[in-house]
Amino acid sequence: MKIALLVLGMHRGGTSAVAGALACAGATPPRNLLPANSFNERGYFEAAPITHLNDEILASLGRYWNDWRRIDSDWVSSPSAAIFRERAVKLLFDEYGDEPLVVVKDPRICRLGKFWLSVLHEAGFSTRVIIPVRNPIEVVHSLSKMHGLSIDDCLLIWLRYMLDIDLVTRTVPRTFIAIDDFLADWRGALIKAGEELEIDWTNIDADDVVQIDQFIDRNLKHYNFRDHFPTHNSEWILRVEEAFAILTRDRNSKLAIRELDLVAAEFDRSCVLFDPAFTLMQEQIFRDREAIASLLTQLDVLKTEA
Template identity: 25%
Template structure:
């Protein structure tokens, strides 16, 4: 017994080296992933550098790594934009060179960091590949999922890139279903875009508690940074649930997915429930049977 106590004591003092925490910021695009990625840096999360350039579509920054974006664009082109990708796609021999490139970028940028985060909407369809990369680099994945009313997502894509509404809705549905099906419920959080805009401080606090991150001692400075960065002008597209429900051009499955996601983002018990898991599994099976080219 004494030997066992000694081993436990030594473990606390000289315990196994803590794995680097890697926060995969996930969302369809135009749903607040840039905003939330930057705010993570306010609580000490390393978000790297070498980002794609800011432009009029996102004047405060995308916070997407140039090389990662370029590699994942090449993967999408190789897969002929037939998403979601089929089971085991990441083991395709043609994918291996891209995997090695992503591993190298990750190693160069974040090796030795205690906690880091990265974003690119293409992380959603590439999530299987990223999980393998992090495992091989001995990094511990966590998942920060952003959702938004699909009408507002589609209108934002239209406004920024002149994308067709139907395409944007398909993309929102596909990416949202995939990330919710493939992420570990014990290592994820989810926020609605408008809720994060309204309560960034509390949302960051939830992230820190769930992922066991350090919290800044100077909370007033943190609040000032949030107030300065989160732009009230971002609220200009804000469709009500009633408007979504009454829009006859949006498929019922898209509406239903957003309803349950919004509920889950506000109710942790429901988010972790078998009921929610069953709903997502149904959406995922439907998605895989039909396929989407976006």
Template identity: 25%
Template sequence: MEQKNIFIVLGMARSGTSAITRSLKALGIELGDKLTKGREKWNPTGFWEDNEIVYKIHKEIFSCLNFPPYGIETPDRDQLLSEQLQYIRNFAIELLKQRFANTCYWAFKDPSTVKLLPFWQSILDELAIKEHYIISLRHPLAVAQSYHRVTGHDIEVGLLLWIAHVIPAIDETLRKKNVVVSYDLLLQKPKEQLERIKNHLAIPTLTKNLEIDFYTNQFLDKNLQHFDGKVDLQPPKQIINFCMKVYQLGMQLAQDEITSEHEAFLSSWQEIKNELEEIYSVYCYVDKLLKRIHQLENQLRNINKSIAWKMLYPLRKVDDLLRARRKDIRKLNRLLKAY
């Protein structure tokens, strides 16, 4: 039986995961026909996500575990391998069998996958499917700014989520077949990066050059790279400094200046993990507070837009006037007493 190969794209939302997933299609790797359509605000060129992976597996896992999918905390390994998720596991096994029915090369992506890697890796081991990981890397401020633009969340939330996606994506795949790809380098030199992905993951020639030409010349849109490095975002120094430490080390991998087996990398990576361990609980607390503030702001906006609030506007104005008059009367009383 021919070896089945799966290619899983990992990375934070707004970091180029869709463009990288589409590059795999250009290399001849199947994505299936149950893909989520793009949306003008989020991804006009398409998400390239398998609907059933996202909605029938990932969202179901988070719901079953009563776990927030968009925070920086991650379900622990025991939860993801528990009997509680057996019915989802069975569905995932059948889905993989369907996806590989007519191909030996298939890929999927969903930013939340990084939280669920133990779930997937145990299934892939059981089915003897060979794992390959592509980690999308983009400047943390670019990701946070883009995330803020489409969700309204604070820059700090985007940075914390960036940390929560990038570090485990690299750490959980160090001993697997993986490659770190810079989104910026992909836009600048797409053919070079496609060749690099192909070489790192030992992908055979599965498609004609026309597919690659279409991807590099027509699909990729450099105008979608909106980050303006001149914008003064002023995030907390502790968070951005830590992000930049991770990003710079990741870029060394993305530029093939160092390998993940290199002693210098492993030493620097361990320092990053140690630092994260020290501040992780604080980051989780900050993340919850920032999201709670965002939730309350949305609720306040909805109240201000409500019909009831608008109908009460005249009464509120009368109340404001009465309060002002009472204040004036109190001032007059104080003046009279002074005389």
């Protein structure tokens, strides 16, 4: 059976660095990569068609990549999911063909994990999950700068992604990698991941080592914070951060999983309360965007006629 190394993590959480290193180590990346940019100079290692499909799926559910509301897991069994599943299986073949070891990565999969695990299985892959873990304050500052979102919004997005990551991957082989440890010693991190996921890295030769050393640049990690949130009301964030820190040391920690379940239950109850207000806000944002787009179109017409 083919093996898919599914790198599952929050946006700006170090997933690109891990996916890129896996590609250097011999895992096949997708054929149609998202282009690198100033926010990710070494590339994202994501399949552009898969990213676009995920955006389409989320939109069909009334959700978006930066939405922190819960997604009903029963959707996976719906008729609409069956249509998306057929397209997703085809995309996997288009991007990877029959390669025996591939790396799959798109942070949006965190929100659609149950769907993609079933798709990978249907496409003939045995999935092993690698979960990069980065200090949340580093993540949210990077995300805020990249997308112009508030820190509070970014914290909620981080919380939802991390809770979803844990819940959906409990039934599949998984390993957790602290990004700071990975950047300091990628060899040790890959050895640990290989042992826990039963992946043999003995085929990594001297050229691969040089390539990975050149790929991993600690200077490209632009946010480095050792402290938590001394002035922020962030109980949920701190509890989830600590739980994932425990999981990087003991991936089977019942204490950490129990704590994540408690936070998820509390967070979901709160989301139900705020959902109507959030929905109205999103609708207003889209109306404003449509109005702006219309004005820009009119402006282009006037420039043409002038």
